[in-house]
Amino acid sequence: MGTREPLLRPTPAGLWCEPGGFYVDPWQPVERAVLTHAHADHARPGSAAYLATAPSLPILRRRLGPDARLESIAYGEVRRIGDVDVSLHPAGHVLGSAQLRIAHQGEVWVVSGDYKRAPDPTCAAFEPVPCDTFVTEATFGLPIYRWEPPERTAAEILAWWDTTRAAGRPAVLFAYALGKAQRILAELARLTDREVYLHGAIAPIVDIYREAGVAMLPTRLVADAPAGHRFAGDLVLATPGSQGSPWMKRFPGAETALASGWMRVRGTRRRHSVDRGFVLSDHADWPALLDTVAASGAERILVTHGSTEPLVRWLCERGLDARTLPTAWEGEGDVIVETPTAGAPG
Amino acid sequence: MRRFADLYEAIDQTTSTNRKVEAMVAWFRAADPADAAWALWFLTGNRIKRLVPTRELRSAAVAASGYPEWMLAESYAAVGDLAETLALLVDSLADDEGDLPLHVWMARVVTLPTLDAAEREAALRRWWAALPRRERYVFNKLLTGAFRVGVSHTLVVRALAEVAGVPAATLAHRLMGSWAPTAEAWRGLLGEEQGTEDLSRPYPFFLASPLEGEPASLGDPAAWLAEWKWDGIRAQVIRREGTIAVWSRGEELVTDRFPEVATAAARLPSGTVLDGELMAWRGEAPLPFADLQTRIGRKKLDKRVLDAVPVALVAFDVLEADGVDLRERPLSERRARLAEIVAPLAPAVRLSEEVRAPDWEGLATHRQGARELGVEGLLLKRRDSAYGVGRPRGPWWKWKVAPLTMDGVLVYAQAGHGKRAGLYTDYTFAVWQDGALLPVAKAYSGLTNVEIEELDRWIRRHTVEKFGPVRSLEPVHVFEIAFEGIAPSPRHKSGVAVRFPRILRWRRDKAAADADTLASLQALLRVQA
Numbered sequence: 001m002g003t004r005e006p007l008l009r010p011t012p013a014g015l016w017c018e019p020g021g022f023y024v025d026p027w028q029p030v031e032r033a034v035l036t037h038a039h040a041d042h043a044r045p046g047s048a049a050y051l052a053t054a055p056s057l058p059i060l061r062r063r064l065g066p067d068a069r070l071e072s073i074a075y076g077e078v079r080r081i082g083d084v085d086v087s088l089h090p091a092g093h094v095l096g097s098a099q100l101r102i103a104h105q106g107e108v109w110v111v112s113g114d115y116k117r118a119p120d121p122t123c124a125a126f127e128p129v130p131c132d133t134f135v136t137e138a139t140f141g142l143p144i145y146r147w148e149p150p151e152r153t154a155a156e157i158l159a160w161w162d163t164t165r166a167a168g169r170p171a172v173l174f175a176y177a178l179g180k181a182q183r184i185l186a187e188l189a190r191l192t193d194r195e196v197y198l199h200g201a202i203a204p205i206v207d208i209y210r211e212a213g214v215a216m217l218p219t220r221l222v223a224d225a226p227a228g229h230r231f232a233g234d235l236v237l238a239t240p241g242s243q244g245s246p247w248m249k250r251f252p253g254a255e256t257a258l259a260s261g262w263m264r265v266r267g268t269r270r271r272h273s274v275d276r277g278f279v280l281s282d283h284a285d286w287p288a289l290l291d292t293v294a295a296s297g298a299e300r301i302l303v304t305h306g307s308t309e310p311l312v313r314w315l316c317e318r319g320l321d322a323r324t325l326p327t328a329w330e331g332e333g334d335v336i337v338e339t340p341t342a343g344a345p346g
Numbered sequence: 347m348r349r350f351a352d353l354y355e356a357i358d359q360t361t362s363t364n365r366k367v368e369a370m371v372a373w374f375r376a377a378d379p380a381d382a383a384w385a386l387w388f389l390t391g392n393r394i395k396r397l398v399p400t401r402e403l404r405s406a407a408v409a410a411s412g413y414p415e416w417m418l419a420e421s422y423a424a425v426g427d428l429a430e431t432l433a434l435l436v437d438s439l440a441d442d443e444g445d446l447p448l449h450v451w452m453a454r455v456v457t458l459p460t461l462d463a464a465e466r467e468a469a470l471r472r473w474w475a476a477l478p479r480r481e482r483y484v485f486n487k488l489l490t491g492a493f494r495v496g497v498s499h500t501l502v503v504r505a506l507a508e509v510a511g512v513p514a515a516t517l518a519h520r521l522m523g524s525w526a527p528t529a530e531a532w533r534g535l536l537g538e539e540q541g542t543e544d545l546s547r548p549y550p551f552f553l554a555s556p557l558e559g560e561p562a563s564l565g566d567p568a569a570w571l572a573e574w575k576w577d578g579i580r581a582q583v584i585r586r587e588g589t590i591a592v593w594s595r596g597e598e599l600v601t602d603r604f605p606e607v608a609t610a611a612a613r614l615p616s617g618t619v620l621d622g623e624l625m626a627w628r629g630e631a632p633l634p635f636a637d638l639q640t641r642i643g644r645k646k647l648d649k650r651v652l653d654a655v656p657v658a659l660v661a662f663d664v665l666e667a668d669g670v671d672l673r674e675r676p677l678s679e680r681r682a683r684l685a686e687i688v689a690p691l692a693p694a695v696r697l698s699e700e701v702r703a704p705d706w707e708g709l710a711t712h713r714q715g716a717r718e719l720g721v722e723g724l725l726l727k728r729r730d731s732a733y734g735v736g737r738p739r740g741p742w743w744k745w746k747v748a749p750l751t752m753d754g755v756l757v758y759a760q761a762g763h764g765k766r767a768g769l770y771t772d773y774t775f776a777v778w779q780d781g782a783l784l785p786v787a788k789a790y791s792g793l794t795n796v797e798i799e800e801l802d803r804w805i806r807r808h809t810v811e812k813f814g815p816v817r818s819l820e821p822v823h824v825f826e827i828a829f830e831g832i833a834p835s836p837r838h839k840s841g842v843a844v845r846f847p848r849i850l851r852w853r854r855d856k857a858a859a860d861a862d863t864l865a866s867l868q869a870l871l872r873v874q875a
Contacts (some may be wrong), residue, residue: 143413144421144434255360264434266358267426267767270496271795275360310420317414 007084007102007109008135010326015111015135019104020084022051024111027328034086036113037097038063039178041330051079053088055123056096058208059178075124085248091115092126093282094179095209101129110296111135114329116281117288121186122179122214126292134298135325139283140261141307147261147285152313153278154187160257160276161235170251174240174258174274177202179282181237182209184259185216197222197231199238199247222250243272261285293320305329347481349377350385350448354484357495357802366497369734379529380449386535387503387527393491397458398466403432403489406470411435423815426767436482445481452527455488494764500736510536513549513781515735523547524599541713546591547601547638548582548608549619549665549673550735555723561706561745562727571677571729572701572709574721575744576660577635577831578625583659583695585606585614586669587726592624600624605647607659608693617669618687620732622661622698626690632720635845661688662698662725673733680733716747722830723747749828750844750870752862753853757783759805760816762790770805770817772799773849775827777840779864786840787827787865792849801852825849832870842867 010016014026014033022032026035028044036042038059045064052060054072061070071080075098078087083105088098093114100111110131117126147153157173162169175181181202186209188196195218198206203221210216222236232250240258242248261281262268267275284292289311293301302325303312315322356369370389374382405730408415413435425431454473458466477485487493507517511839517535523544525531557564564570580595590611592601604624614620626633626641633655641647641655664684665673672680681700688695701724703709709724716723723746731741754775762771776783791803801823809817828850835843842864853860 142421142424143411143417144425144431146434146571265425265767266430267764271765271767271769273361307420307424309416314417 002304004107007104007107007133008111008325010186015083015325016325017082017102018107019082020086020102022080022086023047024100025113025327025329032081034081034088034100035060035090035113036088036091036100037093039094041328042113044067051081051086053096055212055292056098056233058211059096059205062204062208088127089238090124090127092120092123094116095115095124095182095212095214096124099129101131107132109133109135110298112137112292114139114283115292117292118147118281118285120150120183120282121190122182122209122216128292128295132298133300133302134293134296135304136289136293136311137283137305137329138289138303138308138311139306140281140285141284141289141303141311145261145264145279145281145285146287147279150183150187150280151190153280154184154191156257157184157278158188158191159259160255160309162279164255165233168232170234170236170254172236172238172248172254172256173278174238174256175260176282178205179231180259180280182206182214182278184214184237184280186214186217189215189217193217194235195235196221197225197234199236199242201239202237243274246310290314347448347451347477347485348445349373350381351481351484353385354487354495355480357497367501367505367508369463370497370502371508373767374509378447378449379532381447382837383527383529383532384448384452386502386506386532387525388493388498389495389497390521391493392527393493394456394488395491397455397489397491398470399579400428400490402463403428403470403818404465406467407432407436409467410471410474411437413419419814423761424768426588426761429490430483431507432474432486433479433483449529451485452488478675506535512537518550519547522550522592522597541673543693545586545589546584546593548584548593548597549589549733551580551582551595551621552663552733552735552742553737554727554744555737555739557726557743557745561709561743564726567703567706567709567837569729571681571727572703572712572724573662573698573727574716574719575723575725575746576621576623576625576632576698577720577722578632578638578660581622581624581659582665583611583614583620583622583661585611585616585618587616594624601649603642604659606652606657606694610659610691613691614687615668617666619664619666620659620661620684620688620695621665622659622695625658625660626655627658627660627693627696628656634720634833635831636843638836647816658693659695660698661695663733669702676730676732677727678729694740713745713747717831750832751826751828751850752777752786752867753824753856753860754787755783755821755858755861756801756819756825757785757821758816758818766798767831769798769802771802773825775825775847777862777864777867779840783821783858784840784864786838786842786864787829787844787847789825789827789849792828793852797852824853824858824861826851826853832867834871840864840867842871 008017013028013030014023016023021029022034024034025036025042026033027044031048033047033050035050035052038056042065043060049069054074057070057072075088075090078085082107085103087101087296088100091097091099093111093116099113102109108131115126115138162241173185195241198221199221206219256274257276257278258272258274259278259280261283263277264279299321301315301320301322304325304327308324312322353373357366360366369663398713404704408418421435422431474482503518505515507514510517520535581584582593584591590608591608592604594600626638637655663682664687667683685697688697701712713724713740726743726745728741756773757776758774760772762769774785775787776785808820809820809822827847829844830845831842
């Protein structure tokens, strides 16, 4: 097998599948793109045609614009593209997220995209897909990253909200507009029925999740609050980019928090200048990365983004053929300002 | 340990200083005095030195976690704090022996230096296993001694003053000097037991604020006393009854390090406290700070060292005379008293002279010449000012001479610590010599958060080589570096060492070829000499 041409090659435009004639989550406009999910670093505008999962379509439509040529397939459905068989399988990352399986002349590659193994009521659970070559992310590719069960983190968030309610202060929780915010609303819906206020960039994605049948807490736009409302005791979900912006002036005396896997490390939380950090990630933690690599049965592991070098070294020391595959994907970018998304109103 | 972890968390989980103080007040009010003493001891920046060598701590963590040393190093680079890294890597084995109070843990911890290495490792692993992750982290902080939780000394004093029901200045004074973390000391601090005043106890230092605008805004120059801002080690010298003590501003007792000053202090009348700057000094002129540094570095102070770098206290204030606290008296009166006291003590103690000029322009001219005199600028003190506590703006200003600058090329980067964990924020800069770049300065501060993030992304994508945690970089970006002084240094490949380097700005308008040369730095060296 070492003599075979690789099914995927890194190029300036993205990961290129020669026998299929398409790119995977390209970072430059191309003729044909297959997308694993709708986050901005994976789904970039400007390509001539896109293929993605059916549940991700409404979000992609919103992010890529009304004129984008989008085509969808169901999870597990096999589609012939060029000389390869392509199918998309649940990755457990966000609504509609997928791993891409590519089969060509008896050889199978799987590109994980971004994925997690922890339970998430907002999307289909990750399914291990056996393959020869597994292309994995490594956003949290260090053993310091281990997640508590999400229901415990949800309980911590609720306890924090209760404390700020008792103190008569607003509680502003920063979370990604796509995925994290909806997951928090769904996790909290198991514990309370109180209404949550939303930042304008989060609300449209919440609507899409509701239409997809995800049960979440009742929500209301911050902009729709009565005049003079001071949000005392309210929980407000906001994008990370709104931290420190004039928009925050609406919440006098607010306590702030950020929900992210990076909050596992105290220094990162302090750098973001939030009162609380809740460790909640839509990516695999260290044990989940190792489990998933093992479950793939792959003899070759290509690591795309995140803490690639420690994971590669760890796998090599255990006798696997592991190496780095450079991409422009960012995973759960440790960003102070979130990458702006197409068409997201402030 | 659980209650102490609660305190840590309560302080750590808010960015509001008022809420931090509230959390400390509530905690100290409810705490057992023996625990309170230890907590305060750590919060005020004390540490137990040499409890366990870092190397042993790391190898114990490798053994307990099953991860190799390189993984610990990678993790440490991402976390930026050894205590936290170890707490995250060593999984709790939940060998729960029940929660024990802080002072009981400390009674165990202080025995560590008496054990041999194998026993120490066994003890660490046993204790890690007994502590849940949150407590294990705080416990590791006590071991490594880097116990910082985002509260300043001032905030701790504020909280404690509230608990004790005394003014903050009184409490700040009680906290000065060395004290043992015992229940008895705690009661003494709270004022329950008086009369055991420590004869060696210094006063809180009064500090000057940087003057950013023009001094004309300060009004009539006749109301101000100007003196040189000496570049040495700020210190208080105390003589009370048979006690002689020299305290640095870091509240370290340094009496033994400066025998010539201690000997002179023995001739002070009992009940005297002087404030001044310890300087390397020969004849009528100061020696460079670098000389003082070499002297501090010496383990043994034999005659040869003392002759090579003599030290003097340049005294600029008297805080206590004849056993009377003079701090509320006006500066002009204290200065007159000071002149009388130090006159007989030359050369080991000398008076910091007043710099005289008829107007602000005259003083500005003096300030221009500061660097040639080996001083950092001028201090401006209101003649009627009391000797206060801390660094309030108004009575005392430091009017420093503008820093020296150079344009250096970014050549190495390393991940930072604390808030900057996992970000490449520790930079090394180089200048040109014979077509090669020679590292001359390391700097950590001066960029905005946005610039830091941008540079971090660039660094990751333009690394030439990795040497452990250090990355060598493509020589592209030029930064203007400010520094306070430059000295010859055989320890550096460039042959020069700069003091207090920091980044002034990112020179995006300059290419690497436009950076400074070693020759231009050597020219600065000649100006200073």
